[in-house]
Amino acid sequence: MTAVAIVGAGPAGFYAAEALKLADQTLEVHLYDRYPMPFGLTRFGIAPDHQRLKAPAQLFQRTGAMPGVRFFGGVEIGRDVSLDGLRSTYPAVLLAHGAQADERLMLNGATAAEVRTAREMVAWYNGVPDVPADDFNLQRPHVVIIGNGNVAIDIARVLCRPVSELAATDISDRALLELRKSQVRQVHLIGRRGPVQARFTTRELRELGELPGVAVRVEPQYLELGAACQTELDHHSGEQARRNMDLMRDWVVRQSHLDSQRELHLHFGLVPEAMERDAYGHGQLLLRRMRLVGEPFAQRSEPTDERIRLRCDLLISSIGFRVASIPGLDLSCTPGLPHAEGRVLDTQGLPIPGLYVAGWAKRGPSGVLGTNRACAQDTVQSMLADRSHWPLPESGALKRLLDRLFASDTPPVAWEDWLHLDHLETEIGRADGRPRIKFDDMRKLHEVLRAYRSSKASAAPSE
Ligand SMILES: Cc1cc2nc3c(=O)[nH]c(=O)nc-3n(C[C@H](O)[C@H](O)[C@H](O)COP(=O)(O)OP(=O)(O)OC[C@H]3O[C@@H](n4cnc5c(N)ncnc54)[C@H](O)[C@@H]3O)c2cc1C
Numbered sequence: 001m002t003a004v005a006i007v008g009a010g011p012a013g014f015y016a017a018e019a020l021k022l023a024d025q026t027l028e029v030h031l032y033d034r035y036p037m038p039f040g041l042t043r044f045g046i047a048p049d050h051q052r053l054k055a056p057a058q059l060f061q062r063t064g065a066m067p068g069v070r071f072f073g074g075v076e077i078g079r080d081v082s083l084d085g086l087r088s089t090y091p092a093v094l095l096a097h098g099a100q101a102d103e104r105l106m107l108n109g110a111t112a113a114e115v116r117t118a119r120e121m122v123a124w125y126n127g128v129p130d131v132p133a134d135d136f137n138l139q140r141p142h143v144v145i146i147g148n149g150n151v152a153i154d155i156a157r158v159l160c161r162p163v164s165e166l167a168a169t170d171i172s173d174r175a176l177l178e179l180r181k182s183q184v185r186q187v188h189l190i191g192r193r194g195p196v197q198a199r200f201t202t203r204e205l206r207e208l209g210e211l212p213g214v215a216v217r218v219e220p221q222y223l224e225l226g227a228a229c230q231t232e233l234d235h236h237s238g239e240q241a242r243r244n245m246d247l248m249r250d251w252v253v254r255q256s257h258l259d260s261q262r263e264l265h266l267h268f269g270l271v272p273e274a275m276e277r278d279a280y281g282h283g284q285l286l287l288r289r290m291r292l293v294g295e296p297f298a299q300r301s302e303p304t305d306e307r308i309r310l311r312c313d314l315l316i317s318s319i320g321f322r323v324a325s326i327p328g329l330d331l332s333c334t335p336g337l338p339h340a341e342g343r344v345l346d347t348q349g350l351p352i353p354g355l356y357v358a359g360w361a362k363r364g365p366s367g368v369l370g371t372n373r374a375c376a377q378d379t380v381q382s383m384l385a386d387r388s389h390w391p392l393p394e395s396g397a398l399k400r401l402l403d404r405l406f407a408s409d410t411p412p413v414a415w416e417d418w419l420h421l422d423h424l425e426t427e428i429g430r431a432d433g434r435p436r437i438k439f440d441d442m443r444k445l446h447e448v449l450r451a452y453r454s455s456k457a458s459a460a461p462s463e
């Protein structure tokens with residue numbers, strides 16, 4: 001039997017596992033994940049009010065149940081097992097560990113208001129285990145979100161959506177509790193370039209205008225385009241931007257006078273410079289107005305002399321993610337790991353034998369779930385083509401590694417354990433009219449698993 005290891009049980013890891021098994025049923029595929037639960041950002045990224053977008057998890061569930069696919073949840077490569085250790089255990093290792101770090105916003109005087117990242121907020125509302133229950137305080141009216149991508153929109157929507165609607169989703173209970181007390185009234189979404197360059201998709205943008213009790217405000221001057229922006233908009237590649245512009249123009253006309261519980265303001269061409277305090281000690285964000293200069297599709301953003309101030313109690317920076325290196329892997333990760341057709345390259349540009357990459361770790365943090373399927377399949381093709389050259393693992397290393405992991409106080413979460421957790425989460429959720437209620441407390445999770453394992457052990461026939 002030959003076993004290969006995949007680091008990261010997110011979409012890229014599962015799509016790769018599926019492709020490996022479909023190509024060769026005799027291969028064992030071992031999926032390692034730092035979290036006890038599988039599926040990566042399908043579970044911990046996609047917004048709770050977008051349940052149907054999590055549908056690929058059903059496919060991953062089937063892949064996880066395939067004979068010869070094993071899941072080792074709660075095992076972090078680089079912490080619990082070194083990358084070198086893994087590479088000497090398996091002939092081939094595929095890195096599918098996503099982009100787990102933040103792009104950092106540079107801001108002076110940030111202490112005048114709370115400054116957090118999108119990753120932190122998403123982890124909190126999506127139930128990543130062990131994030132403190134009170135990680136976010138929403139009992140303040142003014143929130144500013146920096147960034148014009150779909151993650152920024154997700155966060156704005158979760159902050160503005162009526163809590164009665166969120167209560168029917170799988171949002172974490174800790175977030176639901178805080179959102180019930182929410183005093184958030186004004187949410188500002190800030191883009192550094194113009195509306196034509198915004199990265200959000202029209203479906204996500206449109207949903208903002210459909211939120212009950214929320215008025216979306218766009219100042220008409222933001223939608224006045226210079227000649228270069230108009231050329232970009234008119235170009236055949238500008239379809240999404242045209243639809244976005246139509247939507248925003250419609251909001252300017254229709255929605256500006258609506259009474260509302262919350263206001264969601266879209267701003268463009270602004271870059272945050274500093275956080276200040278006003279005379280009452282409230283946080284105030286100072287932003288510099290930018291202008292776009294240059295030819296269509298090569299416009300640069302230049303600062304003007306104009307600045308504006310916005311009240312800000314909580315600032316969330318949603319300006320993208322970075323691929324984090326794994327200890328022992330001394331390579332640049334921008335945008336993803338250096339590779340040739342999924343073969344990881346060393347600093348000389350040569351393939352590292354038996355080391356591969358897929359998903360966001362390969363391409364950088366862009367693309368939807370489905371994008372990772374073709375990406376993972378391409379890498380698997382390279383893996384299989386190299387098979388006769390895979391390095392030989394150390395004899396007995398796999399048994400030694402698994403013996404060590406399973407001897408720990410918190411042994412890896414196996415697929416069967418996950419099925420048990422999944423069953424409990426959905427059963428408890430169903431009783432409450434929700435798709436599931438996530439376990440987000442590590443201590444409780446391990447208690448449940450211990451009870452399950454010991455009930456299984458006592459039910460097993462004695463030899
Ligand atoms: C907030 C957010 C919302 C999104 N919403 C949508 C959406 O609605 N629809 C859509 O189609 N796409 C969405 N996306 C994009 C989609 O989630 C990604 O395309 C996809 O998850 C990338 O897959 P991946 O497997 O490369 O990375 P990930 O999903 O991040 O999976 C990586 C896995 O590796 C594990 N890992 C990391 N480091 C280690 C380590 N050292 N050892 C062991 N395991 C490790 C992680 O725990 C994780 O499970 C969203 C992304 C974000 C950030």
Ligand SMILES: NC(=O)c1ccc[n+]([C@@H]2O[C@H](COP(=O)([O-])OP(=O)(O)OC[C@H]3O[C@@H](n4cnc5c(N)ncnc54)[C@H](OP(=O)(O)O)[C@@H]3O)[C@@H](O)[C@H]2O)c1
Nearest residue numbers: 147148149150151152192193199318319320365366367368
């Ligand atoms: N529903 C969905 O399908 C869904 C939901 C969430 C996420 N996703 C996908 O997941 C991926 C990641 O999404 P994302 O929103 O994190 O990333 P993104 O789409 O790359 O957007 C990042 C935003 O941050 C801005 N930005 C970057 N650096 C900045 C800085 N220093 N200062 C100010 N602004 C800065 C970018 O502006 P510039 O354009 O000027 O660089 C851009 O507006 C995307 O592919 C997205 O489509 C999909």
